[in-house]
Amino acid sequence: xxxxxxxxxxxxxxxxxxxxxxxxxxxxxxxxxxxxxxxxxxxxxxxxxxxxxxxxxxxxxxxxxxxxxxxxxxxxxxxxxxxxxxxxxxxxxxxxxxxxxxxxxxxxxxxxxxxxxxxxxxxxxxxxxxxxxxxxxxxxxxxxxxxxxxxxxxxxxxxxxxxxxxxxxxxxxxxxxxxxxxxxxxxxxxxxxxxxxxxxxxxxxxxxxxxxxxxxxxxxxxxxxxxxxxxxxxxxxxxxxxxxxxxxxxxxxxxxxxxxxxxxxxxxxxxxxxxxxxxxxxxxxxxxxxxxxxxxxxxxxxxxxxxxxxxxxxxxxxxxxxxxxxxxxxxxxxxxx
Numbered sequence: 356x357x358x359x360x361x362x363x364x365x366x367x368x369x370x371x372x373x374x375x376x377x378x379x380x381x382x383x384x385x386x387x388x389x390x391x392x393x394x395x396x397x398x399x400x401x402x403x404x405x406x407x408x409x410x411x412x413x414x415x416x417x418x419x420x421x422x423x424x425x426x427x428x429x430x431x432x433x434x435x436x437x438x439x440x441x442x443x444x445x446x447x448x449x450x451x452x453x454x455x456x457x458x459x460x461x462x463x464x465x466x467x468x469x470x471x472x473x474x475x476x477x478x479x480x481x482x483x484x485x486x487x488x489x490x491x492x493x494x495x496x497x498x499x500x501x502x503x504x505x506x507x508x509x510x511x512x513x514x515x516x517x518x519x520x521x522x523x524x525x526x527x528x529x530x531x532x533x534x535x536x537x538x539x540x541x542x543x544x545x546x547x548x549x550x551x552x553x554x555x556x557x558x559x560x561x562x563x564x565x566x567x568x569x570x571x572x573x574x575x576x577x578x579x580x581x582x583x584x585x586x587x588x589x590x591x592x593x594x595x596x597x598x599x600x601x602x603x604x605x606x607x608x609x610x611x612x613x614x615x616x617x618x619x620x621x622x623x624x625x626x627x628x629x630x631x632x633x634x635x636x637x638x639x640x641x642x643x644x645x646x647x648x649x650x651x652x653x654x655x656x657x658x659x660x661x662x663x664x665x666x667x668x669x670x671x672x673x674x675x676x677x678x679x680x681x682x683x684x685x686x687x688x689x690x691x692x
């Protein structure tokens with residue numbers, strides 16, 4: 356249903372420049388927006404598109420408002436403002452309280468009357484589902500799990516056992532929380548599996564992307580802090596602790612007993628070796644490999660960028676000769692001394 360631009364400005368604490376009666380029915384990018392759409396400008400890379408946009412209105416910073424050819428909503432963080440408005444205009448489907456006839460629930464499970472339990476869901480002994488939470492078809496929740504309120508567990512999520520999840524979570528399809536950590540002890544006869552006896556604790560307002568896995572702790576719990584964002588195909592090993600509001604891009608891996616601070620960001624395919632500590636406010640660029648603890652906030656990189664194959668072969672050849680070069684320099688320095 357369309358909404359007046361003036362009403363959006365009031366609800367989302369924006370300064371309105373232009374006609375308050377403009378009707379907004381959708382959101383779109385600057386290049387594709389039509390005359391009933393709201394768009395946004397969040398960076399200089401898209402400034403050229405602002406002049407020709409057909410959007411009904413654009414969310415901009417104050418410094419860009421003078422260049423906007425349409426009505427505008429002025430906000431200090433246009434992208435975050437857009438996200439909140441888009442969520443308002445496109446809310447998730449309403450909860451339909453009840454339990455599908457094909458769901459299988461343990462006798463000791465406790466389900467809020469306001470929760471929606473969809474087809475072919477299995478819920479184990481002593482597990483609890485909070486108010487207004489949606490459990491999609493095919494989800495499996497094992498024994499001794501506590502699932503919070505106002506959350507969304509999408510199709511085929513598996514919560515194995517001894518898992519606590521806070522409120523307002525989103526778990527995307529295929530997420531596995533509470534699988535065994537990778538604990539093995541070597542003996543002369545081969546590997547002996549180490550029992551994983553801890554649990555997993557997930558805070559409020561956490562989102563976990565499709566096919567990511569968060570393992571049980573070996574003795575203590577694996578912990579995911581409030582507001583953490585985890586992308587698709589991420590592995591969090593046993594006893595890892597991730598601080599509040601950290602964001603982790605796809606295909607990252609965190610080895611056992613790693614501690615990550617608050618407000619950190621990890622680019623895609625980056626990884627952290629076991630038992631390390633990363634302080635607050637660290638950014639690790641894509642493919643970054645962390646092999647020692649980080650105690651100072653900042654931006655860290657370690658991967659070589661791609662090069663044409665001939666240039667890369669020359670670089671590798673030079674690296675292989677470094678050992679000989681160091682030895683020659685050391686001999687020269689000894690002669691001079």
